[in-house]
Amino acid sequence: MNTTLMFPKCEIADRFFAVVYMLVGYCFIYVFTGAYNASALSMFTVLYVAVVLCYLWAKEIRPPAESWFWLAVVLAVGIPFGFYTILYVFQVLALMAAAAYWTLSASGRLLLGGKTSQWVFFDFWNAVAMVPFGNFCQVRVLTKDQSVPEEEKKESHMGAILLGVALTIPALIIILPLLASADAGFQRMVGGVVEYIKLHMLIILIRVILAIPVSEYLFGLAFGGIHGRNTDRIQTEKLQETGKRIRKISDTAVCTALIVVSLVYLLFIGLQGSYLFSAFQGEIPQEFTYAEYARRGFFELCQIGAWNLVFLGCAELFSRSGSRGHRGLGCLSVLLSVLTLLLIGTAVSKMGMYISVYGLTVYRILPLTFMLWMAVVFAAIIVRQKKVFPMIRVCMMTGAVMFCLLCVFPVGAWVELYNTWARSMGYIY
Helix, strand or coil: CCCCCCCCCCCHHHHHHHHHHHHHHHHHHHHHHCCCCHHHHHHHHHHHHHHHHHHHHHCCCCCCHHHHHHHHHHHHHHHHHHCCCCCCHHHHHHHHHHHHHHHHHHCCCCCECCECCCCHHHHHHHHHHHHHHCCCCHHHHHCCCCCCCHHHHHHHHHHHHHHHHHHHHHHHHHHHHHHHHHCHHHHHHHCHHHHHHHHHHHHHHHHHHHHHHHHHHHHHHHHHHHHCCCCCCCCHHHHHHHHHHCCCECHHHHHHHHHHHHHHHHHHHHHCHHHHHHHHHCCCCCCCCHHHHHHCCHHHHHHHHHHHHHHHHHHHHHECCCCCCCHHHHHHHHHHHHHHHHHHHHHHHHHHHHHHHHCCCHHHHHHHHHHHHHHHHHHHHHHHCCCCCCHHHHHHHHHHHHHHHHHHCCHHHHHHHHHHHHHHCCCCC
16 A cells, blocks of 8 residues: 555544644744753653654554664653753754654654664654655644545544634734733733733744744654655665665675775784884873874774775675675675774774873763774674674664763763862872
8 A cells, every 4th residue: 555645534633633743843943942941952852752652642553662762762862951961962963863763663664663774774864854744734634634524524623623723823922912901801811921922922923933844844753654654655675676786896896995995904003003002001102292192193093983884884785795795705894894993992092091191071082982882883793794683773772872871971070070089199180
């Protein structure tokens, strides 16, 4: 059945939550346009999660087991923001991405049976673009559908009534202050509501206007996931066929490229061995200070690790056999992963020496966390050559957990405690 073309039958629950999402959209705009209060984002996170779960419950949909993990990620990223953060805008962006992905996961619409898989990037694209933008149907859900049978038309009037109630909000914003000015008794009855509207009428109207597309987007994501509408435009069968078609580069060519890259790394390590590995022994070259030695090459080594991940991904994607289908390619993938782990270890040791002398900062912990996650990824690549397991799923969940730990724990306070202790012990300046 083509869920892309068919519009599902809407029930009272759909119409009710179409109105609720109008309020959710307004709350979202209010979070970023009201007086700055970080706790507002925490409260909105709880509100959003509660609305999605209630919508699923009303439609008798049981979220898959893995979706509870992503729900925990959403809460771990969103709630602490109101109390403490070291990631600022990155945490907000991560919260939005995690919330969209969780919503699709909770409705059971991920490409591989409700689980994170090798298609995770396509699942993410579905969650943030295909499903919400493909289901801008909030008004249609609220209005009477001509396709409803005659005996059910009475029920469909409920949606129109709810839409009418929603449409009265801008009208009330305009007429309530005027009525209060016309009659003192009415003004006393409505109390401070009218005064608030008078003072904030323009910003309220702007928020209402901005909330319309936001509520369409958020409702479209939930509605599309629940009803399976526009969730099947990306299909695993087609992705697998495309993957087979793009495997055009011969294994020999890919192996040759990986051999050349590996030889360059071996040459680099051989020529710079004493310089690179002196940090493991707690020593630095005489011509460098601790700061110069730690900073020189650290971020370059981080970039090399990221590029090696791209190289291995391309080799797996475009080679005819893949690393598990060609012994030589598999061995070279392991070699390049080992060399990358060695370079990562070198970078971490340099930063560790720098921290031991000058102390910890948040901005030193963040790259170390990223390097640790990359080490997990390359270790997983090595293990995968001998054992089949959902590597992408493991790596994505590990990265999510690491990010959540940075959000949940008071890293800044712990950094200050460590530095105070280290100074008292004479370990740092």
